[in-house]
Amino acid sequence: MPYRWTPDTTEAAAQELRLWPHNSLPPEGFAAMVLGFFLFATIPLYGLLGTVLLWGVLPFVLAATAALYYALRRNGRDRQILEVLTVTPERCHLTRTNPRGDVQDWESNTYWVQVACHERGGPVPYYVTLKGAGREVEIGAFLSEDERRDLYEDLTRRIARIGRG
Numbered sequence: 510m511p512y513r514w515t516p517d518t519t520e521a522a523a524q525e526l527r528l529w530p531h532n533s534l535p536p537e538g539f540a541a542m543v544l545g546f547f548l549f550a551t552i553p554l555y556g557l558l559g560t561v562l563l564w565g566v567l568p569f570v571l572a573a574t575a576a577l578y579y580a581l582r583r584n585g586r587d588r589q590i591l592e593v594l595t596v597t598p599e600r601c602h603l604t605r606t607n608p609r610g611d612v613q614d615w616e617s618n619t620y621w622v623q624v625a626c627h628e629r630g631g632p633v634p635y636y637v638t639l640k641g642a643g644r645e646v647e648i649g650a651f652l653s654e655d656e657r658r659d660l661y662e663d664l665t666r667r668i669a670r671i672g673r674g
Contacts, residue, residue, distance in 0.1 A: 511652060512660065514667070524667060526594040528660075530651040532585070539581055547574045567595065590651060593597030594639075594664075595631060597672050617641025627663040637661045 512528040534542070550570045557563040593608045601622045603615045622641040628634060631647075636659040639647050649660045 511656065512649065516662075521548065522671065523595070523597040524671065526592075526596070526664075528592040528649050528652070530588045530590055531653070532588055534581065534585070539585070543574065544583065545576050546577050546614055550574060584654070588651075592648060594648065596668060598671055601641065601672070603648060610614075613643075615639070615644060615646045617644075619668060622668055622672060624661060624664045626658070633657070635661065636663065639664075 511531045512526060514525070517524045537539040540551050547570070547585075549567065550573060554563060554566060554570065557566060566672075587608050589608045593604045594605075596604045596619060596629075598619060601617050601619045605613045607613070617639075618641065624638055625638045625640060625645075627638065631650075633650055634654050637657050637660055639648055640646075647656055648664070652660060
């Protein structure tokens, strides 16, 4: 699950939730993918060794490999998102660090925070939001549909226990 509560116990008065996108391609897989693509793309070139045609086709193989490298790197950078929700009996504070490094903050009194799950009408199905202090903010939009459902239930339970308990 690409989110974790700290401390793990539900009895703690203050808790922190960290959410991040699932990254299925580790650095080793990235290197293997680019190298494997290059090796398989060069297979047709073996028949052209020693001919002038090799130099006509080789730039396209290199360009395709460079495009794959760029796309995978860009995808990895775009998924560098971290959301941190700190819940205490008095305050609920959400900080989102975006891929480019800019930070967005939201804060509200925990007693008045409402957790909502919009099954339809949001940018994604089962869109989870927190409402309080006159604003409604999204949380975990990058999670899968099942993970957002679990997050909604978990947030509802913990915020109710901490804020109203």
